[in-house]
Amino acid sequence: MKTDKNTLTPRLKKKTVTIERLHAIVNYALAILTFLGLGAIIALRQQRALDFSQIWSRLPIVQNAFITTVTVSFIALVGSVILGLVFYFFSISRVRYLRAFTDVFTEIIFGTPLLVMIFMMGYVFRASFNIASSETLGLVGLTVYITPYMTNVFRAAFSSIPDSQFQAMDLFGFTTYQRYRYLIIPQVIRALTAPLMNNFSLIIKGSALLHIVGTEEVYNELFAISSNTGRTIEAFFVMWLLYLIITLPLSRLIKFAEKRWST
Amino acid sequence: MKIDIQGLRHEYDIEVLKDLTIQLENVSSIALIGVSGSGKSTLLRLLSGIETPSAGTVKVNDTDIRERTYKRRVGFVFQDHNLFPHLTLERNITLILEETRKTPKEKARAIAQKNLEALQLGDQMHKLPKHVSGGQAQRASIARALALDPDVIFLDEPTASLDPVLTHEVLMAVKKLRDFGKEFVFATHVISFVKDFADYVIFMENGAIVEHGPPSIMDAPSTASMRAYMDKVH
Numbered sequence: 001m002k003t004d005k006n007t008l009t010p011r012l013k014k015k016t017v018t019i020e021r022l023h024a025i026v027n028y029a030l031a032i033l034t035f036l037g038l039g040a041i042i043a044l045r046q047q048r049a050l051d052f053s054q055i056w057s058r059l060p061i062v063q064n065a066f067i068t069t070v071t072v073s074f075i076a077l078v079g080s081v082i083l084g085l086v087f088y089f090f091s092i093s094r095v096r097y098l099r100a101f102t103d104v105f106t107e108i109i110f111g112t113p114l115l116v117m118i119f120m121m122g123y124v125f126r127a128s129f130n131i132a133s134s135e136t137l138g139l140v141g142l143t144v145y146i147t148p149y150m151t152n153v154f155r156a157a158f159s160s161i162p163d164s165q166f167q168a169m170d171l172f173g174f175t176t177y178q179r180y181r182y183l184i185i186p187q188v189i190r191a192l193t194a195p196l197m198n199n200f201s202l203i204i205k206g207s208a209l210l211h212i213v214g215t216e217e218v219y220n221e222l223f224a225i226s227s228n229t230g231r232t233i234e235a236f237f238v239m240w241l242l243y244l245i246i247t248l249p250l251s252r253l254i255k256f257a258e259k260r261w262s263t
Numbered sequence: 264m265k266i267d268i269q270g271l272r273h274e275y276d277i278e279v280l281k282d283l284t285i286q287l288e289n290v291s292s293i294a295l296i297g298v299s300g301s302g303k304s305t306l307l308r309l310l311s312g313i314e315t316p317s318a319g320t321v322k323v324n325d326t327d328i329r330e331r332t333y334k335r336r337v338g339f340v341f342q343d344h345n346l347f348p349h350l351t352l353e354r355n356i357t358l359i360l361e362e363t364r365k366t367p368k369e370k371a372r373a374i375a376q377k378n379l380e381a382l383q384l385g386d387q388m389h390k391l392p393k394h395v396s397g398g399q400a401q402r403a404s405i406a407r408a409l410a411l412d413p414d415v416i417f418l419d420e421p422t423a424s425l426d427p428v429l430t431h432e433v434l435m436a437v438k439k440l441r442d443f444g445k446e447f448v449f450a451t452h453v454i455s456f457v458k459d460f461a462d463y464v465i466f467m468e469n470g471a472i473v474e475h476g477p478p479s480i481m482d483a484p485s486t487a488s489m490r491a492y493m494d495k496v497h
Binding site: 164165167168170171172173174178182183186187190 | 311312313334335337339341343345347348349358359362363411
């Protein structure tokens with residue numbers, strides 16, 4: 001049953017919204033302060049005073065590590081989107097072998113830890129074929145690992161368009177090109193954005209594991225700094241902060257996209 | 264309008280329409296009644312060309328429904344408005360006009376506005392379907408059907424998912440169609456509406472036409488099954 005939802009008068013509604021919003025902001029500020037306080041307590045309870053000067057002096061290394069993390073994550077994102085789309089088309093293909101192949105591939109990936117995947121790619125596969133560096137193959141491992149998740153994202157996005165809409169497109173006489181251009185792709189992109197960015201967040205976190213194939217990304221480089229300087233606590237604080245700098249805005253963006261484009 | 268159905272059969276996994284034959288002439292609003300699953304929706308879908316029958320021939324105003332251009336001349340209002348959710352009410356109409364009827368942009372906009380205003384949606388036309396009520400969306404869907412200037416409009420239980428107030432609102436809009444000189448075929452459970460609006464009634468059961476005639480047959484059904492149905496809906 002559907003009923004009219006605009007029951008509150010506009011003015012009252014506006015006022016309620018403002019108070020609601022203020023309420024949310026204050027509580028969020030409190031929650032953030034709680035975690036900052038927790039961080040401060042942890043920092044202050046350390047045996048020796050914190051000293052970031054040695055990390056500061058290695059700023060170029062930290063910067064490069066940050067850029068590397070963003071770059072490899074972006075490559076894995078683009079790669080897994082393309083592969084994910086290919087596997088989505090496999091999964092709806094009339095060729096039964098392609099559907100079976102996709103199913104088996106998905107099961108294998110879902111059952112494998114990412115760390116094992118990157119290691120297998122970077123060292124075991126490399127030993128068999130010797131076609132590229134461990135570092136490259138490790139990145140391939142990360143990309144392949146995210147692929148079935150991307151396939152699911154595409155599946156959900158395409159199935160978000162109900163059959164009745166395709167009947168309507170048919171009835172009105174849209175050509176195949178017009179259907180994709182004006183009706184299917186715009187809707188799929190809307191349904192795709194939030195889960196896609198969710199997976200990007202997964203990739204960024206997963207990229208830390210690329211240190212086992214020697215990629216000079218954030219985890220690897222800050223771990224090295226911590227060993228070289230003995231400033232373990234500081235290094236890990238910085239490392240943590242660097243990941244949050246990427247993932248937090250991303251998560252805000254996801255929430256915004258969901259709100260904006262939910263149907 | 265003139266409808267000529269000969270030996271129409273249709274099946275999905277099971278048979279849903281069994282050998283229908285009926286000829287009608289000089290009727291302008293036909294109501295299909297019967298319990299859910301009796302085949303009303305399927306008959307409407309076949310009449311409008313959305314689906315192609317398994318066997319038999321159907322002609323509406325002397326045009327075979329299998330003809331490729333037939334669908335362009337009908338309007339269809341779906342059970343649940345079925346507007347494109349990412350387009351505003353206005354764009355839901357102009358896109359179809361511009362892309363499939365090659366109507367120039369300005370003219371398409373004028374047609375959309377005229378029809379939305381006719382259905383009291385003038386102030387809602389720049390909103391997305393999710394931002395208007397179910398009744399408003401369904402009226403926009405009727406405006407969309409009207410805007411394509413079809414010969415016949417088919418309505419498949421246009422009020423099925425609406426509460427009584429919105430049902431009334433949408434049915435008033437359907438009445439407007441007559442003012443526009445449109446002819447239509449509709450499936451519904453709202454018997455009072457059928458009585459004061461349809462000029463022909465078809466009662467269906469289990470994929471067959473059991474009784475048909477002027478609305479007066481609803482007061483004195485000649486078959487037990489239609490009598491049972493009328494008792495239930497009253």
